[in-house]
Amino acid sequence: VPGEGGTSWRRRPKPREFLIMSGASRQLALFLCVCSVAALGVQAEDAQYVAAVYEHRSILSLDPLSLISRTQALELMNQNLDIYEQQVMIAAQKGVQIIVFPEDGIHGFNFTRISIYPFLDLMPSPHLDKWNPCLEPQRFNDTEVLQRLSCMAIKGQMFLVANLGTKEPCHSSDPGCPDDGRYQFNTNVVFSSNGTLVSRYRKHNLYFEAAFDTPLEVDHSIFDTPFAGKFGTFTCFDILFFEPAVSILRDPEVKHIVYPTAWMNQLPLLAAIQIQRGFSIAFGINFLAANIHHPSLGMTGSGIHTPLKSFWHHDMESPEGRLIIAQIAKNPPGLISTGNTTSKMDIAHSKLLKILAGDLYSEKDAEDIHCDGAPEGNMSAPPTFNSEMMYDNFTLVPVWGKEGYLQVCADGLCCHLHYLRPTLSNELYSLGVFDGLHTVHGTYYVQACALVKCGGLGFDTCGQEITESTGIFDFHLWGNFSTSYIFPMLLTSGMTLETPDQVGWENGHYFLRKSGLSSGLVTAALYGRVYERD
Known part of the structure; x- marks a missing residue:
């Protein structure tokens, strides 16, 4: 696809500190959410x-x-x-x-x-x-x-x-x-x-x-x-x-x-x-x-x-x-309703259709999946810093230690993370939030909560493009999104897709929960789009 002048490849310019993807060759892969498959049973051919x-x-x-x-x-x-x-x-x-x-x-x-x-x-x-x-x-x-x-x-x-x-x-x-x-x-x-x-x-x-x-x-x-x-x-x-x-x-x-x-x-x-x-x-x-x-x-x-x-x-x-x-x-x-025939849609999808049809959205309708309450905040909060991610100015906090609870907020959106790490790796991770208008290579309003591996050990490397990692997490990520349109993303080392254990709404917050990663975490994110603010 041509650029504006029709003379350049459609390549997004990258800041110099961004790392080039190593691009290890990956074969066709299949991931199953075992608990869900067990509940659904084997599909007839x-x-x-x-x-x-x-x-x-x-x-x-x-x-x-x-x-x-x-x-x-x-x-x-x-x-x-x-x-x-x-x-x-x-x-x-x-x-x-x-x-x-x-x-x-x-x-x-x-x-x-x-x-x-x-x-x-x-x-x-x-x-x-x-x-x-x-x-x-x-x-x-x-x-x-x-x-x-x-x-x-x-x-x-x-x-x-x-x-x-x-x-x-x-x-x-x-x-x-x-x-x-x-x-x-x-x-x-x-x-x-x-x-x-x-x-x-x-x-x-x-x-x-x-x-x-x-x-x-x-x-x-x-x-x-x-x-x-x-x-x-x-x-x-x-x-x-x-x-x-x-x-x-x-x-x-x-x-x-x-x-x-x-x-x-x-x-x-x-x-x-x-x-x-x-x-x-x-x-x-x-x-x-x-x-x-x-x-x-x-x-x-x-x-x-x-x-x-x-x-x-x-x-x-x-x-x-x-x-x-x-x-x-x-x-x-x-x-599919797990307790009935394939002709019936489950409650969550029925509520999604209400949202798409423009019906009023209620917090009660959103509470389809229950999760534990947020733990108390840390007595000594880690430092907050800013770094460029996806050409946007994210506000972040470092993820230190084997377990903990973190919160980071920006412009009305607060992101929360409760995490447990079986073993520590010599890698820096951070929890980031962005709530604003993205203006590079397109203009659109984004609300995002993201747990990412940084490119190095410095705060200024958080947001860089990396594909390999060793850090294993069990975690619960959630945020008080103002939009109903949120895309859960879970990517591990070697450009491997993982399936969340649960995603859904709880008390006005959208969450993603995962434990037992198969490889090191690269990105766990809730990427929200606020279409009416584009």
């Missing part, structure tokens, strides 16, 4: 479906700023589509029913508005009758990519989700019509297993993408499947905003999200797999995320996430892509 996501190392244009012909653009895109087709056929042999490919995977990035034009397919109006590009290739011009994707879906007998650049002509009477007489969109498309185009979504929250336009209206793209009901879709940076990522979940039947992305990892709070898993847990849904694979740009991290387990891939060393296949529940475990 017909209550599950098989999904796939492909982290693709795209073949890029050597000079994305140059003007080339449509024929030359198709030659490049067909190289990527050849790889897509290979993955579809591998997935078909495994019984996959839906596959997701990443953002920018077909055409690449770093274009200008003019130089990307030969790479754009024409997107017909969604109000037209159903169209099958593979079977009706002559119906519209400049739809070669859509035709290939449609034929892949037929060949693999699966639903297929991909991202491409599209164009839509507009008239000068349209007040939003660009001077060149066309809209250019970053677009997700969905094909059914018979090749029919069943949905399209135009990215709403662009991330320095000068080649594309923002749609005048937000697309709420939902499609139905015979194997798992309703799915929604959005793209990359959209995940941090209410529209459409949260609003699409107002439909209680949407229990699955397909998510093409080209995400650059930024620790300690916004690595790709962190936010993907956090979204899945926060909303109790299945989240199918396909990221682009360009480790030199910090781009890796894909997964098939459910509220109770994740299948993921994060690899900063290998140049190869990765196909992830998993069998997951049609009704995500977080939405």
Whole structure:
């Protein structure tokens, strides 16, 4: 994706003191919340479906700023589509029913508005009758990519989700019509297993993408499947905003999200797999995320996430892509009543739907999970200091000793930590709080409580990007958030996702509890978004 001027890679500048991720190669991993699985029992095979996501190392244009012909653009895109087709056929042999490919995977990035034009397919109006590009290739011009994707879906007998650049002509009477007489969109498309185009979504929250336009209206793209009901879709940076990522979940039947992305990892709070898993847990849904694979740009991290387990891939060393296949529940475990049939949603999800519908939120409704009261404050509190984390000015306190209780506050948000460390390591950890408007590479209001490993032993290293640690914690982290939209994040050494023991509301506070980490803690965070204050 191009920068503002269309001439630089989409790389977030990092302060010099930030550490470069070591990126130890990690294989596909599965984590189960044992107690929850035991309560739910084994899912019947017909209550599950098989999904796939492909982290693709795209073949890029050597000079994305140059003007080339449509024929030359198709030659490049067909190289990527050849790889897509290979993955579809591998997935078909495994019984996959839906596959997701990443953002920018077909055409690449770093274009200008003019130089990307030969790479754009024409997107017909969604109000037209159903169209099958593979079977009706002559119906519209400049739809070669859509035709290939449609034929892949037929060949693999699966639903297929991909991202491409599209164009839509507009008239000068349209007040939003660009001077060149066309809209250019970053677009997700969905094909059914018979090749029919069943949905399209135009990215709403662009991330320095000068080649594309923002749609005048937000697309709420939902499609139905015979194997798992309703799915929604959005793209990359959209995940941090209410529209459409949260609003699409107002439909209680949407229990699955397909998510093409080209995400650059930024620790300690916004690595790709962190936010993907956090979204899945926060909303109790299945989240199918396909990221682009360009480790030199910090781009890796894909997964098939459910509220109770994740299948993921994060690899900063290998140049190869990765196909992830998993069998997951049609009704995500977080939405199933453990004492009854799969058709009934639990109380917590019903209350979430009230929040999404805009109903008044009450503290009584929030008390779904009970936790112990906070211990008394320490007689001698540790020093408070400030350090930059995620380009924001966090207020922090050091986490010293084998056990204790800490509190740190800023601008109305107070974060609390009760912790026990079986053994001490020669590492500095800190508890941080931020309650304010984030203004770097996007403007959005954040409330965050974060327990993080610092880059060194000095306070000024807290907030740096690290991926390895040895410190083991049993802990209870909570805060008095003013928002209902909080993403729990739990990351351990080697970019390993862990499952919280419990998350939920208690007496107006949102909490995360975990004991028995499998490896050293990197980040435990509650990342809240206050959308109305953006």
